[in-house]
Amino acid sequence: MAALFPSILHKCYGGTVGVYKRRSSFLKGETAFAVFLPERAIKGSACPQLYVLAGLTCTEETFLTKSTILSYAAEHDLILVAPDTSPRHTGLPGEDEAYDFGSGAGFYLDATASPWSSHYQMGSYISKELPAWIESSFPVKSNCKGIMGHSMGGHGALVHGLRNPDQWKSISAFAPICHPTQCLWGIKAFKGYLGEDTLSWEEYDATCLLLKGHIHPQSILIDQGREDNFLQQGQLRPLDFQAAARKVGQQLNLRFHEGYDHSYWFIQSFMKDHITHHLRFLW
Amino acid sequence: MAALFPSILHKCYGGTVGVYKRRSSFLKGETAFAVFLPERAIKGSACPQLYVLAGLTCTEETFLTKSTILSYAAEHDLILVAPDTSPRHTGLPGEDEAYDFGSGAGFYLDATASPWSSHYQMGSYISKELPAWIESSFPVKSNCKGIMGHSMGGHGALVHGLRNPDQWKSISAFAPICHPTQCLWGIKAFKGYLGEDTLSWEEYDATCLLLKGHIHPQSILIDQGREDNFLQQGQLRPLDFQAAARKVGQQLNLRFHEGYDHSYWFIQSFMKDHITHHLRFLW
Numbered sequence: 001m002a003a004l005f006p007s008i009l010h011k012c013y014g015g016t017v018g019v020y021k022r023r024s025s026f027l028k029g030e031t032a033f034a035v036f037l038p039e040r041a042i043k044g045s046a047c048p049q050l051y052v053l054a055g056l057t058c059t060e061e062t063f064l065t066k067s068t069i070l071s072y073a074a075e076h077d078l079i080l081v082a083p084d085t086s087p088r089h090t091g092l093p094g095e096d097e098a099y100d101f102g103s104g105a106g107f108y109l110d111a112t113a114s115p116w117s118s119h120y121q122m123g124s125y126i127s128k129e130l131p132a133w134i135e136s137s138f139p140v141k142s143n144c145k146g147i148m149g150h151s152m153g154g155h156g157a158l159v160h161g162l163r164n165p166d167q168w169k170s171i172s173a174f175a176p177i178c179h180p181t182q183c184l185w186g187i188k189a190f191k192g193y194l195g196e197d198t199l200s201w202e203e204y205d206a207t208c209l210l211l212k213g214h215i216h217p218q219s220i221l222i223d224q225g226r227e228d229n230f231l232q233q234g235q236l237r238p239l240d241f242q243a244a245a246r247k248v249g250q251q252l253n254l255r256f257h258e259g260y261d262h263s264y265w266f267i268q269s270f271m272k273d274h275i276t277h278h279l280r281f282l283w
Numbered sequence: 284m285a286a287l288f289p290s291i292l293h294k295c296y297g298g299t300v301g302v303y304k305r306r307s308s309f310l311k312g313e314t315a316f317a318v319f320l321p322e323r324a325i326k327g328s329a330c331p332q333l334y335v336l337a338g339l340t341c342t343e344e345t346f347l348t349k350s351t352i353l354s355y356a357a358e359h360d361l362i363l364v365a366p367d368t369s370p371r372h373t374g375l376p377g378e379d380e381a382y383d384f385g386s387g388a389g390f391y392l393d394a395t396a397s398p399w400s401s402h403y404q405m406g407s408y409i410s411k412e413l414p415a416w417i418e419s420s421f422p423v424k425s426n427c428k429g430i431m432g433h434s435m436g437g438h439g440a441l442v443h444g445l446r447n448p449d450q451w452k453s454i455s456a457f458a459p460i461c462h463p464t465q466c467l468w469g470i471k472a473f474k475g476y477l478g479e480d481t482l483s484w485e486e487y488d489a490t491c492l493l494l495k496g497h498i499h500p501q502s503i504l505i506d507q508g509r510e511d512n513f514l515q516q517g518q519l520r521p522l523d524f525q526a527a528a529r530k531v532g533q534q535l536n537l538r539f540h541e542g543y544d545h546s547y548w549f550i551q552s553f554m555k556d557h558i559t560h561h562l563r564f565l566w
Contacts, residue, residue, distance in 0.1 A: 010548040011510070017548055068351045071551065227294070265293035265300055268354065 004137040007032075013074030014039035017064060026121035026129050027087040033130060034060045036070055036080035041139050048144035048282035049079045049134065051126070051168075053153030056185075057104045060084045063150065066264035072275040076283065081134055083126060085152065090119040100185050101192055107180075108156030109204045113195035120193055123204075127160060127167065146170035146278040150267055151230070152177055152185070154222070158206035158241070162214040170281035172221040172274045174267045175228055178241035179207040185235050207237070210244040219251035221277040223270045225260025253277075287420040290315075296357030297322035300347060309404035309412050310370040316413060317343045319353055319363035324422050331427035331565035332362045332417065334409070334451075336436030339468075340387045343367045346433065349547035355558040359566065364417055366409060368435070373402040383468050384475055390463075391439030392487045396478035403476055406487075410443060410450065429453035429561040433550055434513070435460055435468070437505070441489035441524070445497040453564035455504040455557045457550045458511055461524035462490040468518050490520070493527040502534035504560040506553045508543025536560075 006018030015038040024031045041047045050073065054063040060082050064070060073080050086106030092115050095102035111120035134140065147168045149157035154176020161171035180186020181201045190201040202208035224231060224238050231238070238254055245252040260266040289301030298321040307314045324330045333356065337346040343365050347353060356363050369389030375398050378385035394403035417423065430451045432440035437459020444454035463469020464484045473484040485491035507514060507521050514521070521537055528535040543549040 010544055010546050011508075011542040011552070012548040013552045065349060065547075068354055068551075070548075071351055071354070225294075259294040261293055263293050264348075265295035265353075268351075269294070269296045 026125040034082040038077045040077040046139045046141040047077045048141045051081045051147045053149030053156040055151030068268040087119040107189045111193035144282045148172045150174040162209045165216045170278045179237040181205045183235045207240045207244045222254045225266045228262040309408040317365040321360045323360040329422045329424040330360045331424045334364045334430045336432030336439040338434030351551040370402040390472045394476035427565045431455045433457045445492045448499045453561045462520040464488045466518045490523045490527045505537045508549045511545040
């Protein structure tokens, strides 16, 4: 395993925030990811990891730049790992034509439909390749990894957390796409990446996963703004997820917030609570 | 005085962050500025104001988005006011040709040289017009206004604070351009905006202002990273400012930080200390 060298590195809160680039065997091309190492990790002590997954149109830098999460991660000695939201520059026709499909819209799944299946393997990249890189390069506390995300990244956090509860010890999400098989974003993405077999779509739908028995042993925290236009358009469907959680006994803390929208201004308003949530399970 | 209506408004920490646009009589065109109103101000209670001035290439959104300052302003009931860094779309030839002159590089001064003097009146805009708009529209605690800035905005904070100590009760800066008459950025900007009379340049040079007797009654806080490439290039010259402060008896807390660069990652690492500094004088 080659060491990871940053292409950009800044000191921040006594630790470092860097962007790293490496060729991924799953994505079949170079991919970028950002890592925050708290001072404690820089000094060689093992720290828990929190993966943060961003939403449509974002990159590996967006969540760390806009969410204020570094201040809390520094205070509580958490390593942050922020992948990009899709493969880039694959050369596949149409990859840059829409904000909700292709570049910036990988949906954190393993595509099975041609031609996307040749590169769009974000599911395996997030669950296997990236953790292997991180764990072989930085002082990580073993078996202490949480996952958090926003919007499409909230979908990613829920799906990865529910599918692999042994790997992801804690889950939280801001305004996640909770039931993608029943919303326009999800239907477009799943049709493109997974093809016409809608049964296969359920493997990447958090609400369906709950109903199929994928339950996480810990409570899941979800925050949702009531003035979120994507909530109002039916893209997010948190109540579907809540109903499924009640049906199968998944512990869930779903909070609605009056007046808040879909932006990072909403995210930063409740970030402290999310960090507190993850700390219960990671440290 | 017409009321201010936001063109964008987000709820954040129980308050609001908005971008407002209005025609400026000094800038002779529409200008944008961002305001954070803490929940206490939304409910009608008077709060102190903190003006935040961003650096070269930034807009009214940059500082609020990247510095993490909203979390502290919300906690301590501070109104934040973030102007743009220059006039925009003036039609002046060459306004968009350089990152360090014209658009995004107004240097918070009143230009006297043609053709820039027709629009580039950021000095009067910041000290007169913008405060009048804010104070007639929002519940501000009278006579409790501080100023903070980064790089070119740090220059702006020092210059405005020293020139008008009755108006600006507290001053702090991150990596400010401390002695612009003696660095390439400043010489280019002052030659363009103020013309060949170098004596007039001293009115907008914080180090010169100190030496001419412009002393602020409170201590000034400056943080500077030692790995800042602009420090190393001689653009910032904090030691010149420190020497002048010692000579004239200006209280100054100039702190150097090993390993930190010029970025917002540096700024956010020390933001809490700056807020604490301003709170001593504003609440």
